[in-house]
Amino acid sequence: MLYYADSDISACDQNRIGQRPGILGHPQRDDEQVGRNDGPWGIRGKHKRHKMSSSMSTIRVSSFDGPDSQPVIHSVPRPRLGDRAALIRIEACGVCGTDLHILRGHWPKRLPWPLTLGHELAGVIDEIGPGLETDFMEQPLAVGDKVMLPPLMSCGQCYYCVHYPKHANKCLNPTYYGRYIPFQKPPHLWGGWAEMVYVDLEMFPATKIYRLPDDMTAMLGSLTEPLACCIRALNRAVAADGFHVGDTVVIQGSGPIGVLGLVAAQEMGAGRTIVVGAPEEPRLKICRAMGADATISIDQFKSSQQRIEAVREVVGGFGADLVLECSGHPSAGPEGLEMLRDGGTLVEMGQFTDAGSIDTNWHRICTKDITLLGSWAFTANDIPLGIDMIHRAADRYPWQLIQTQFPLNEAGIVEATQVAMAMRCLKATIVP
Numbered sequence: 436m437l438y439y440a441d442s443d444i445s446a447c448d449q450n451r452i453g454q455r456p457g458i459l460g461h462p463q464r465d466d467e468q469v470g471r472n473d474g475p476w477g478i479r480g481k482h483k484r485h486k487m488s489s490s491m492s493t494i495r496v497s498s499f500d501g502p503d504s505q506p507v508i509h510s511v512p513r514p515r516l517g518d519r520a521a522l523i524r525i526e527a528c529g530v531c532g533t534d535l536h537i538l539r540g541h542w543p544k545r546l547p548w549p550l551t552l553g554h555e556l557a558g559v560i561d562e563i564g565p566g567l568e569t570d571f572m573e574q575p576l577a578v579g580d581k582v583m584l585p586p587l588m589s590c591g592q593c594y595y596c597v598h599y600p601k602h603a604n605k606c607l608n609p610t611y612y613g614r615y616i617p618f619q620k621p622p623h624l625w626g627g628w629a630e631m632v633y634v635d636l637e638m639f640p641a642t643k644i645y646r647l648p649d650d651m652t653a654m655l656g657s658l659t660e661p662l663a664c665c666i667r668a669l670n671r672a673v674a675a676d677g678f679h680v681g682d683t684v685v686i687q688g689s690g691p692i693g694v695l696g697l698v699a700a701q702e703m704g705a706g707r708t709i710v711v712g713a714p715e716e717p718r719l720k721i722c723r724a725m726g727a728d729a730t731i732s733i734d735q736f737k738s739s740q741q742r743i744e745a746v747r748e749v750v751g752g753f754g755a756d757l758v759l760e761c762s763g764h765p766s767a768g769p770e771g772l773e774m775l776r777d778g779g780t781l782v783e784m785g786q787f788t789d790a791g792s793i794d795t796n797w798h799r800i801c802t803k804d805i806t807l808l809g810s811w812a813f814t815a816n817d818i819p820l821g822i823d824m825i826h827r828a829a830d831r832y833p834w835q836l837i838q839t840q841f842p843l844n845e846a847g848i849v850e851a852t853q854v855a856m857a858m859r860c861l862k863a864t865i866v867p
Contacts, residue, residue, distance in 0.1 A: 553627025677780025
């Protein structure tokens with residue numbers, strides 16, 4: 436169905452009104468600066484920086500043997516830390532659509548099975564080596580600090596990192612926790628669906644750790660990486676003169692990336708936001724609670740033409756200024772193009788895995804005079820924007836509606852992935 440935001444979310448809307456920061460998603464707080472040692476990141480305490488905060492001698496970690504396999508929980512010994520290493524006690528790790536594609540066998544590259552999945556992780560430093568003193572943003576690190584770890588870590592030395600730093604997301608030698616490090620490699624703690632993850636900048640020099648504000652929950656911290664992906668996609672449109680304050684934005688897809696794209700668009704100044712997706716419960720209802728001005732259900736409007744007409748009825752005029760494609764379905768691109776006004780901008784960020792091709796008429800791209808952009812993941816400097824945005828907006832949205840918690844055991848992981856695949860929740864999150 437076509438739904439408009441109604442009074443049951445007015446409190447959420449009122450919390451947002453007048454509080455949107457400027458375009459590009461950059462910080463606009465007067466009392467805090469990235470890299471300071473006070474403010475939300477906390478004053479450096481007098482506790483011993485390297486002191487172990489837990490006495491766990493063994494650590495539980497999951498692994499999968501390949502696509503369509505069942506998770507196995509292992510107990511591995513607590514490792515001795517290297518000089519520039521740390522053990523992070525995981526408090527929350529999201530189930531990403533990429534994880535689901537990998538489990539379905541859709542990942543286009545070879546993977547080092549068995550492996551530990553999970554890369555949207557947030558936790559607390561449990562132990563740290565003497566040589567690991569700061570995070571990527573040069574904030575000091577100590578035992579007890581809240582941190583997040585992103586999946587894609589560019590090497591900083593390859594041709595793309597050196598000559599095209601804004602496209603370091605296409606690094607030729609990236610480090611990937613939760614995907615490309617095999618479980619069999621000691622100490623066997625290389626992914627987020629575990630009690631702890633081991634990071635070692637001597638073993639993997641590209642490793643990047645980001646300190647989180649002390650008052651940020653781990654659940655919110657686990658959303659910072661996918662939110663950073665959305666911010667980068669929108670900033671791609673900004674850089675191409677395709678997104679301005681007050682613009683009408685259509686978001687295709689009502690999954691986790693669609694909802695976070697909705698938040699990012701609103702925080703970066705969108706005038707009106709419309710989400711196209713399904714199912715109504717829980718996803719479209721949550722989108723409206725998160726501030727969408729209207730939602731259009733693909734279960735109700737079953738054909739492409741019906742959805743295009745429904746969007747144009749809501750938007751009015753000549754069409755949307757910007758379409759953000761987050762669904763990952765091949766048909767969404769040509770459909771989104773027709774939701775745009777002439778001269779509008781479409782950003783494709785949903786086709787992260789190869790879901791196949793579809794017939795399209797490139798004449799429409801030319802005759803509509805549109806700007807068509809792709810956006811792949813993030814760069815290292817996009818992550819702080821995600822951290823800062825979600826910290827500023829922590830009280831402006833009902834974040835608790837987005838995430839559903841599942842325990843770290845074999846049954847819990849199976850249920851989390853099944854519920855996510857069936858779209859019975861919005862963001863499944865594994866909590867040890």
